Amino acid sequence: QVQLVESGGGLVQAGGSLRLSCAASGISVSVNTMGWYRQAPGKQRELVAKLFSGGSTDYVDSVKGRFTISRDNAKNTVYLQMNSLKPEDTADYYCNVYTSYGVDYWGRGTLVTVSS
Numbered sequence: 001q002v003q004l005v006e007s008g009g010g011l012v013q014a015g016g017s018l019r020l021s022c023a024a025s026g027i028s029v030s031v032n033t034m035g036w037y038r039q040a041p042g043k044q045r046e047l048v049a050k051l052f053s054g055g056s057t058d059y060v061d062s063v064k065g066r067f068t069i070s071r072d073n074a075k076n077t078v079y080l081q082m083n084s085l086k087p088e089d090t091a092d093y094y095c096n097v098y099t100s101y102g103v104d105y106w107g108r109g110t111l112v113t114v115s116s
Contacts, residue, residue, distance in 0.1 A: 001025075001026050002024075002025070002026040002027045002097070002105045003024070003025045003026055003107075004022055004023070004024050004095045004096075004097060004105055004106065004107035005022070005023045005025075005095075005107060005108075006020060006021065006022050006093065006094065006095050006107045006108065006109060006110040007020070007021050007023070007110060008020040008021050008110060009093060009110030009111045009112045009113075010111075010112070010113070011113045011114075011115065012085055012112070012113070012114055012115070013114070013115050014085060014086055014087055014114055014115065014116050015084060015085065016085050016114070017081070017082060017083045017084075017085065018082050018085065018112060019079055019080070019081050019082070020036065020079065020080040020082065020093055020095075020110060020112075021077055021078075021079055022034070022036075022077060022078040022079070022080075022095030022107060023075070023076065023077050024076050024077065024078070024095075024097065025076070027097055027099070027105065028073075028076065029071045029073065029076050029077065029078050029097070030053065030071065030073040030076075031053050031100075032053060032097050032098065032099050032100065033050060033051070033052050033053060033097070033098040034050070034051045034069070034071060034078045034095070034096070034097055035047060035048075035049065035050040035051070035069075035095070035096040035097075035098065036048045036049045036050075036069060036078075036080045036093055036094070036095060036096070037093070037094045037096055038089075038091035038092065038093045038094070038112075039091055039092050039094070039109075040088075040090060040091040040092075043091075045094070046060060047060055048060055048063055048067065048080070048093070049063065049067055049068075049069035049080060050069070051069045051070070051071060051078065057069055062088075063082075063089075066082065066083050066084045066085075067080060067081065067082050067083070068080070068081040068083075069081075078095060080093070082112070085112075085114045086114060087114045087115065087116045088114075089112060089114050090112060090113050090114050091111075091112060092109040092110070092111050092112075093109060093110050093111075093112055094106055094107055094108075094109045095107040
């Protein structure tokens, strides 16, 4: 059974930093495409960052230079380091894995609130 458990969300002032964690079980973060998505109130869920099995990454333009996705294969965990946070980064953040057999799995999310 695949499980993704996010943690690390919270309330932070604009300009601050947070690091989100996604602990995976039942699946390896090293051989699958891992992603972080977010959904703000009244908006559609959007891709924030993606980490491919080969190590390459992709980011939405609005977070480039501020956010970094990474993984720890030994801990089977994916991280999202978020720096220079802005109020518009406020959202529920979700961990995602897209498997080689075409199935998506999602965590339950962690809330990030950035105050101005």
